[in-house]
Amino acid sequence: MGGETDTLVVGASAAGLATGAELRRRDLAFEIVEAEGTVATSWRRHYDRLHLHTPKRFSGLPGLPMPKRWPRYPSRDQVVEYLELYQTHFALQPHLDEAVQQIEQIDEGWETTTSSGTWRSANVVIATGRARVPVRPTWPGMALYRGDVLHSSEYRNGEQWRGRAVLVVGFGNSACEQALDLLEHGARVHLAVRSPVNVLPRDLLGVVPVLPLGIVMQRLPPRLGDALAWPMVRSTVGDVTKVGLQKLPYGPNTQIAKDHRVPLLDIGTMAQIKKGHITLHGGLDRFTDDGVVFDDGSKATVDAVILGTGYRAAIGDFLVGWEAVCDSAGTPRTSGVPTALEGLFFCGMHVSPAGMLREIGLEATRIAQQILDQTLSKLDAETDATSL
Numbered sequence: 414m415g416g417e418t419d420t421l422v423v424g425a426s427a428a429g430l431a432t433g434a435e436l437r438r439r440d441l442a443f444e445i446v447e448a449e450g451t452v453a454t455s456w457r458r459h460y461d462r463l464h465l466h467t468p469k470r471f472s473g474l475p476g477l478p479m480p481k482r483w484p485r486y487p488s489r490d491q492v493v494e495y496l497e498l499y500q501t502h503f504a505l506q507p508h509l510d511e512a513v514q515q516i517e518q519i520d521e522g523w524e525t526t527t528s529s530g531t532w533r534s535a536n537v538v539i540a541t542g543r544a545r546v547p548v549r550p551t552w553p554g555m556a557l558y559r560g561d562v563l564h565s566s567e568y569r570n571g572e573q574w575r576g577r578a579v580l581v582v583g584f585g586n587s588a589c590e591q592a593l594d595l596l597e598h599g600a601r602v603h604l605a606v607r608s609p610v611n612v613l614p615r616d617l618l619g620v621v622p623v624l625p626l627g628i629v630m631q632r633l634p635p636r637l638g639d640a641l642a643w644p645m646v647r648s649t650v651g652d653v654t655k656v657g658l659q660k661l662p663y664g665p666n667t668q669i670a671k672d673h674r675v676p677l678l679d680i681g682t683m684a685q686i687k688k689g690h691i692t693l694h695g696g697l698d699r700f701t702d703d704g705v706v707f708d709d710g711s712k713a714t715v716d717a718v719i720l721g722t723g724y725r726a727a728i729g730d731f732l733v734g735w736e737a738v739c740d741s742a743g744t745p746r747t748s749g750v751p752t753a754l755e756g757l758f759f760c761g762m763h764v765s766p767a768g769m770l771r772e773i774g775l776e777a778t779r780i781a782q783q784i785l786d787q788t789l790s791k792l793d794a795e796t797d798a799t800s801l
């Protein structure tokens with residue numbers, strides 16, 4: 414398509430839709446472009462067992478809470494339904510199947526080249542997700558391996574591995590939930606964890622969500638938040654080194670602030686590790702034709718390896734001059750606030766102890782308000798100039 418607009422929003426999932434809704438609420442002109450043929454494509458592709466790890470009360474986007482009748486932790490399908498409801502509620506009409514290929518700053522603002530045209534706009538909001546590109550590390554011997562290797566983004570459910578041995582690599586929320594899912598489908602599950610970790614229960618005593626604590630803690634210096642949370646972590650999760658994990662030398666709040674990675678919000682994986690139903694290993698050293706060898710030299714014969722090895726935002730793929738606003742890996746340095754490039758914003762790139770969906774909503778509101786303020790001050794300046 415292509416054309417002119419005040420603000421071009423790139424991506425039509427949680428962050429893009431929330432930004433569109435907040436711009437609409439302020440009567441600002443905008444267009445949304447989306448690479449895929451539907452909104453919320455990322456959620457449609459997630460694995461079957463997935464439910465939000467954050468309570469729905471803290472996961473709704475601005476202006477439309479998640480339905481009251483839904484469970485505290487909505488399912489993947491409900492998140493998709495919610496994003497569709499959100500799109501309809503705010504009459505958002507993204508240009509679908511229009512992938513952004515290049516975004517470049519020009520004299521009068523921004524020029525965005527897509528698969529079907531060129532857009533010119535004063536502002537661009539990049540809402541393409543922190544989890545845009547799966548990270549797929551390689552190991553020696555991988556080419557010899559006869560089993561299946563897939564990234565956790567390609568995992569749907571454990572049905573095809575019933576009665577078979579599967580190794581999950583990583584200790585993120587997806588890796589740990591997929592290990593649990595495989596176990597529930599009758600697979601023999603191995604988990605390779607190379608790095609030190611932090612673990613929090615999703616619910617205290619099985620019923621009280623831990624997220625509101627994260628919301629309070631984010632107002633404190635991370636180390637103080639960690640010190641206050643420590644008695645709760647110790648009494649619920651216990652000593653993770655006893656099951657063979659390494660503990661990070663700092664707590665979950667510092668981990669988020671320093672490493673930009675969330676701790677595991679445990680929904681039962683730890684109990685299965687403790688019972689020995691999930692076999693824990695250290696880092697993966699290499700593949701063999703029928704399995705893997707770990708860093709300590711031990712071996713496992715496995716039919717499949719699932720890489721729970723995370724994602725990249727990879728903004729460098731399409732933003733000209735990305736180095737000015739991203740780190741060397743292409744992850745934006747800021748999100749929800751103005752960047753070093755005038756008129757350019759990112760939404761949804763900040764990892765927060767208060768949950769990313771909640772953070773996305775706050776960022777979308779801030780961005781729309783910032784654009785409104787800029788628009789009004791430009792109008793004032795123009796009025797002043799003509800009245801002189």
Ligand SMILES: Cc1cc2nc3c(=O)[nH]c(=O)nc-3n(C[C@H](O)[C@H](O)[C@H](O)COP(=O)(O)OP(=O)(O)OC[C@H]3O[C@@H](n4cnc5c(N)ncnc54)[C@H](O)[C@@H]3O)c2cc1C
Nearest residue numbers: 424426427428448455465466467513541542761768769770
């Ligand atoms: C498995 C998983 C579970 C999660 N669970 C939770 C949770 O429980 N609670 C929580 O708060 N957060 C959770 N998150 C984090 C976060 O809230 C979600 O990833 C959320 O979907 C982020 O929304 P987004 O719009 O920023 O990105 P995405 O949902 O990734 O959407 C980005 C959109 O941009 C489009 N796009 C990408 N590149 C282009 C391009 N070049 N041109 C045009 N369009 C493009 C994509 O097609 C996509 O539609 C989870 C994340 C994952 C991966």
